[in-house]
Amino acid sequence: MTQTLMQSDLPLDNHRQGKVRDVYDATTTDGQPVTLLIASDRLSAFDVVMPTGIPDKGRVLTQLSKFWFAKIGQELGDRLSHHLISTDANDIAGLDEAQRAALRGRVMLGRRCEVVPIECVARGYLAGSGWKEYQKTQSVCGVALPEGLQQCEKLPSPIFTPATKAEEGHDENISFERACELVGEELMTTLRDLTLTLYQLGHDHAAKHGIILADTKFEFGIPVDSESKQPILIDEAMTPDSSRFWPADDYEVGRDQSSFDKQYVRNHLQALVDAGQWGKEPPGPALPDDVVANTANKYRQAYEVLTGSALDD
Known part of the structure; x- marks a missing residue:
């Protein structure tokens, strides 16, 4: 496994740090202003960032998102665009070779956007x-x-359940009507329909590879x-950080499922x-x-099963 990247310190503007990603305002080598997202190997559980990184986690998140963005473009390009411009660290202006080398495989250069402050689940x-709310x-x-x-029972049909985006702590689940009040009914109706369409695309692809996409957020x-x-x-698309992926051959209604994510960390904590x-x-x-190694293997496995490629390809 590779060395972990826990944080970055680049000579670029407007550095922001989330639980997993470092974000900068950057420019491409051909002069285009972009948002630079760097997926670190930080891991958050119970809304606390752990001091121990998960090797290759950031690369898995980036490369799996790249895979999904390409698939979305191919299948839904007439309905939906995405932010991704490049995942090549050599396209970032103002960095030296050592800085670019440390970022390879874990960067996304995207169109600058005003973020809609709703998690679309x-x-x-x-x-x-x-499940807790249903009970x-x-x-x-x-x-x-x-x-x-x-x-963990399959719903009669997928549902849209928005949430507010919290700067700290937990996001808060809200109703569709409340989301409409916050950002407008026309926009939320569009985002609801796109979210459910994206989920179906991801669910159907995962099912062909023996994986259940239980839920995801965009x-x-x-x-x-x-x-x-x-x-x-x-941001990202259908990664183990933003989704529940379950192995179909171990699925059983009425209990927690084994999953391709940070469940080893949650269980330990x-x-x-x-x-x-x-x-x-x-x-x-x-x-x-052992918790670090098992978690890293689960992330890699999710990538390799869903994409059909090894992470290092």
């Missing part, structure tokens, strides 16, 4: 916060569901250089919480080598 199965209200984000559904933005004000897909050794507050505890 599609759910095809009843899991996570949706209390028999609905998810205001969407009424049939009685008697079990944990972000959209309005390009600052566009007069049409039509939303485009931004929950054991610490149950033992009173950590309280889900920063700083996070260092992760043991």
Whole structure:
């Protein structure tokens, strides 16, 4: 496995840092202004960034997003554009060779956009916060569901469940009507329809490769250089950080599922919480080598199964 990248420090403007990505205002070598997104190997669990990185995690997120953006362009290009311009670190102006080398495989140069402040979530199965809400209200984000559904059961049809984007802590699930109040009914109707279409595309592709895409979330933005004000897909697309991927051959209704994500980390941390050794507050505890290795392997496996290619190809 490669050395982890936990943070960046580049001579570029407007450096912002999220839980996983470092973001800069940058320019391409041919003079185009872009947003530079660098996927680090940081991992967040229980909304706390762990001090131990997961080798190659950022490369998996970037390369899998690149795969999905290409597929979306091929199949939905007449309906939806995306932000991705390049994933080549050599296209970034103002960096030296050492800086570019450290970024290879983990950068996206995208169109600059005004971000729509709504997480657009599609759910095809009843899991996570949706399952918890259903047990209390028999609905998810205001969407009424049939009685008697079990944990992780497939829904009669996929549903759209928006959430507000939190700068810190948890995003908050909201109803479609509330989302319309925040950003406008016409825009939210468009984003709902696009989200469900994207989910179906991802679900059908994953199913052909023995994987269930249980749910996923997308972000959209309005390009600052566009007069049409039509939303485009931004950030990442259908990665283990933004989605629940389950192996189809191990799927069983009524229980938690094994998954291609950071479940090894969650299980380890929950054991610490149950033992009173950590309280889900920063700083996070260092992760043991076996948890790191198992998690890295799960991310790589997700990429390789979904794309049919090795990460290093």
